[in-house]
Amino acid sequence: MTAAHDGTFEALRAQLHEAAATFADGPDALEGILLGLVDDVDRAVREPLEIFPVCHHSPASALAMARRLREKQPKVVYLELCEDMAPLLTELRNCRLPVAVQAFATETDGFPADWSPLSVVAPITEASAEYQAIAYALDTPGVELVLVDRSSDHVFQWDARAERAGTDQEPSETASTEEEAGLHGDAFGVEIGDLRPRFAELEEHLLRHGRVRHWSEWWHQYVELPLGDADHDAYRQAMFLIGSLFRRLAPGDSHRLRVDEDRERYMWTRMREHLAASGADPEDCLYVCGAFHAASRVPEFGVHGSDTFAIEPRTATEWRHGLIPSSHAAIEAQFGLAPGSVSIAATVWAKNLERSRVEPYCLAGQAGAKKRRKAAPPPPVAPAEPADRLTGFLRRPPVLDGLDEAELLGWSVDIVRAARRNGYLASTADAIAVFETSILLAGMRDRARPTPYDFQDAAVTCIEKDSVPGRRDVRRLVEIMMGGDRIGQVGYDALPPLARDVHDRLAPLELPLQQRGVRRALLDIAGRPELARCSDVLWMLRYLLPHGAARPIMGDRGLGERSVQESWDLALGTHQRALIELGYEGVSVEQVLEQRLRRRAYDAQATAATVLEAVEDAIRYLRSRRLADELGARALEVLAAERTVDGAPDVLRRVRRLLAYYRTAEPVLPGWIESFVKAGYAHYCTLLPTAFTDEEASVRHVAAMLGFLFGMESLALSLGCDRTQLELAVAQSHPQEPAKTALLWAAQTQLDVLSRTELRARCDALLANPMVVPAYPQYLSGLLHALEPVPGLTDFVVEAVSNAFGRLPDAVLLPWLPALITTLRANGADLAPLLIREAGRIFPGRLAELDTWIPPWRQAPAPVPSRPGAGAGTASGVALLAAHPAACDAVAGLLGCDGGWSRPAAATGPVLLSRHPESARAVEALLGSR
Structure with a gap:
């Protein structure tokens, strides 16, 4: 769509046509771009609703905005900002800038679940054109402020649309990480006037020929400083030209370009709707937007544009709005600016105000704002026909500011003083070197006056020799000296x-x-x-x-x-x-905590262990029996649905802790925990044979399952569980790994299926078999984990470990020691004290006794003492039988002997004693000890 023109920019068109013919093979390709720039400027200038192009956090834009607002005194200010953030702007007076307006949603409806929580922030600084417009509109009676940009919901709607279409987003509008964005977190950043080349080769060309390192420095040198003294028309036309240039050289048909055009259609649609509803005169309105959007070519552009854009309804997502503190560093990180550039912009803003004597707008009662005298508003200026101020501005040679030696000398002295305080060995000679090097660098870069960036490079070169003695380097010290990372604060009322x-x-x-x-x-x-x-x-x-x-x-x-x-x-x-x-x-924090606990418990990825943790937190922080019972019932549901044993250690630890709490704090156990123990007993019995053979289930997980079964056995049996189920599960377990095999032996010992003597014999057989000796440490690892379910084996584990240290060869023992230490450190917080206590009881307490000490498992069994004065075992036994015939009948029945007392006891007794002499001697020893 080409705007008609009446010769306003004919001189500029002629110059660009001549340049296109001179520098290109043919005028067609380049002429189309160059003349298109002029058409864009002409079209934007002639729009009845005055467009004011800005660049985000630009002192020149803020200064020009303050000037224009005092001259024009508009009655309606349209601002490029999310329309749903309007109610928050009045709370800015209760804050200390910089702060950010935020839209936040924790529960999403219509967006992917993994996007939650959704967050959109729009940072605002004092040295920004948008703050000047907001302060003017809110503190001037009869002025209406209308936000016309897409809502926070549409920001993510359009991103979801791009995701469904399979297109990638441009990096400059994606969310930053917490480390990069600082106070803004991972929020989506919305800014007024994102004015930066989107054509990588163009930006590289500008930086190389401008002899600067990054875009912020180029903008400061070649745009910010010249526009700081430009009049209103020259400022507008120059910003229109820059926005049109970057727009026409942007990559085509990208998602970001389509989003930009949709934003422009959205904003012009909203403005026409407001004009129609309010009856406002476009001549009394001001539209503040980024320069990139000002020179728009969409059909909906202008008050007379077409109404063909349909705005989609918002989703059902419930958005919350508020103000959060921001900082210069957070703004720089989120929007890809050079470190320190926003602080330098704040310094330039203060200098511009002092030099130009322009009275800026500031919200009444604004915290942290400097009090300035209130200037009387000038009479409104009648609108004039647009004139070509752009040609003269572009042809005018740059004004070379003379060297301000006092300012540069002050900087040099201040940076040396700051370097000394931070551990640098700086001296007066370094201050002189920084002063001279700044001038030298500025001359090499075709600058008559050193910029803060030149001074920063000079300071780094002259002061930071080879190392940084403190926490801050010289570059950071310069940023602090130029204004530092100013951090905002939200007041109590906001x-x-x-x-x-x-x-x-x-x-x-x-x-x-x-x-x-x-x-x-x-x-x-x-x-x-x-x-x-x-x-x-x-x-x-x-x-x-x-x-x-x-x-x-x-x-x-x-x-x-x-x-x-x-x-x-x-x-x-x-x-x-x-x-x-x-x-x-x-x-309230109680409500938020309860919501968080419920959300964690009812999450699709929740496990029984995480739900039990939520139960603990509900008791510890909220002391809510109702919530604990609800979450406990949820833990029972999750446990019944689990098919793995990954969470068994956490489940065991937390159930033990909850049982100990309820047994001391409540008269009876809650119904949910009784049901949990009962269901857990059956659940782990069912999974036990599979876990013993599953490679994914570690020894620690199986040991935790056995710990639950053995530790909760008495309570489970009292609730109606059957011990036979556990015995069958152990009988059906056939592990292949050595560690799990030893763990199974321990379980069989606990169930009296395997005696201590048989267990000791199996371990001795392992040590005696040269083919199995390399795997013996793995069996010991299983026995160590067995202390969780069978703590009664502590003395046997000490014995097994001692035998390993005494009989294993060094080639096997030494590589195993780190694994032993790691196992005890990671999983033996409760096991190590048991081993140490038992070892202290068994081993001698003095070094001198170690040479003659014999381990108790190697000592011969003590002989059975006999009763003094007793006769032969047979005679004594006969007497005992005769004295206690009822006991004799019971013993005879147990031993399978038939017959009664028809014969004399003297005859029956010798028969029994001859068959079972050990029993007679044992009984005699017991009776003789009394």
């Missing part, structure tokens, strides 16, 4: 209800928790019982907020435990964004 409630409930601590930094809180709960409520809030915040926001130094919150004294390191001001985002999920 916080969501949950965040305000947290600060109110922590008020008894009498600490400035809204300030950044770490505050130490000491809670003497025994002396001040009212601090117990603060303790409850802090423990919940520790669970909900990132690490470091609330960190306990002293005190614990276990099941059934309450501390009488606690000490905390609190950094709620530093983690204000995370606290604000909690407010999007509920109105």
Whole structure:
């Protein structure tokens, strides 16, 4: 669509036509681009609704915006910002800039589940054109501020559309990681005026010929400084030209280009709707948008454009809105700017205001803003016919600012002073070197006056020799000196209800928790019982907020435990964004915590162990029997559906802990935990034979299953379980691995299927077989894990380990020792004390006794003592039988002897004693010991 023109830019068209014919083989290809730029500028300039193109966080744009607002005094300001963020802008007066307007959604409806949570942020700084427009509109009576950009929901709708189409997104509008975006997290960034070449070769060409390192420096040198002193018409036309150039040289048919065009159609559709509904005169309106969108060629462009764009309805996703703190570093990281560029822009903004005497707009009551005198608004300027100011601006040679020696000298002295404080061996000679090198670098780059970037390079060259002695390098020190990473803060009145409630409930601590930094809180709960409520809030915040926001130094919150004294390191001001985002999920921390626990328990990937952990957290933090019972019933459902034993160790540990708590805190066990033990007993009995042969199930997992079965056996049997099921499961288990085989032996010993003597004989046979000796350490590993289900084998495990140290060759023993130590360290937190205690009981306590010490398992059994004065065993036995005929009948029946007392006892007794002399001697020994 080509705009008609009346000769306003004919001189510029003629020059570009001549340049195209001179520098190209034919004028057609290049002429189409160059003349198209002029057409775009002409079209944008002639639009009845004044378009004000800006670049994000540009001091020149902010200065030009402040000038134009005082001249034009528009009654309606259309702003390129998500339309659903409008209600939040009035809360900016309760914040200290920079802050970001955020839209947040935890539960999605209509978007992929793995996208949750959804977050969109729009950072705002004082040195930005959008803040000037917002402050003017909100503090000027009779002025309406209308946000016309797509909603937060449409931001992700269009991304979902691209994902379904299989197209890739451009990297500059994708979300950043937490490490890169800092305070913004992984939110989607929305900015006004993303003005950067999207044609990689063009950007590389500009940087190379501009003799700069990155785009921020190029923009500062070749656009920011010249436009800082330009008048309104020259500024607008130059920005239109730059936006058109970058647009026409952008890669074609990409997802981002289609999104840009849809945004322009969306914004012009919304503006025409508002004009029709309000009856406002386009001459009294101002449209603030990025320069890239200002020179648009879509059919919907302008107040007389076509109404062919249909806006899709929003999804059912419930969006929450709020303000979060931002910082210069977060803005730079999220939008791909050079480190320190936003801080330098803030410094340039302050200098521009001082030089131009322009009175900027600032929200009344704005925290952290400098108080300025209120200037009287100038009379409105009548609209004039557009004139060609672009030709003269482009032909005018750059104004070379003279060297400000005082400013440069101050910078040099300040950086040396800062370097000394940070451990550098800097001196006055270094200050002189930085001063001269800055001038030299500026001259090499065709600059009459060193820029902050030149000064930064000079400081790094002259001061940072070979190492960085402290935490900050010289480049970072220059950034701090130029303004530093200014971090914003959201005021109390602008916080969501949950965040305000947290600060109110922590008020008894009498600490400035809204300030950044770490505050130490000491809670003497025994002396001040009212601090117990603060303790409850802090423990919940520790669970909900990132690490470091609330960190306990002293005190614990276990099941059934309450501390009488606690000490905390609190950094709620530093983690204000995370606290604000909690407010999007509920109105109190208890509600948010309950939602989080339910969400974790009912997640599709939840396991029985994770649900039991949620039960523990519900008891520890909320002390809610209702929620614990609900989540416990959910744990029973998840356990019944599991087909693997991966979570068995965690299940065992948590069930033991919950049983111990309920047995001491409740009169009876809850019904859900009884059902869980009963179902778990049958569940693990069923999976036990498969787990013994499954390669995916480790020895630790099988040991945990046996620990559950043996440890919960008494409770399970009292609830109606059958021990035969466990005996059959063990009988059906046939492991192949040595470690699992030893574990099975331990289980058989616990069930009295295998005696200690047989178990010892099997271990001795393993040591005696040269073919099996290399695998003996694996059997020992199984026995070590067997201490979990069968702690009564501790003395035998000590014996087996001692035999291994005494009989295994070094080639087998030495490689096994690291594995033994690793096993005990990783899984033996409860097993190692048992082994150490048993070894301390068995082994001698002094080194001198070790040479004569004989292990108890190698000592001969003690002889059976006989009763003094007793006769031969036969005679004594006969007397005993005669004295106790009833006992004799019982013993005879057990031994299978028929016959009664028809014969004399003297005759019957010798028959029994001759058949079973050991029994007679044993009985005699027992009676003789009394």
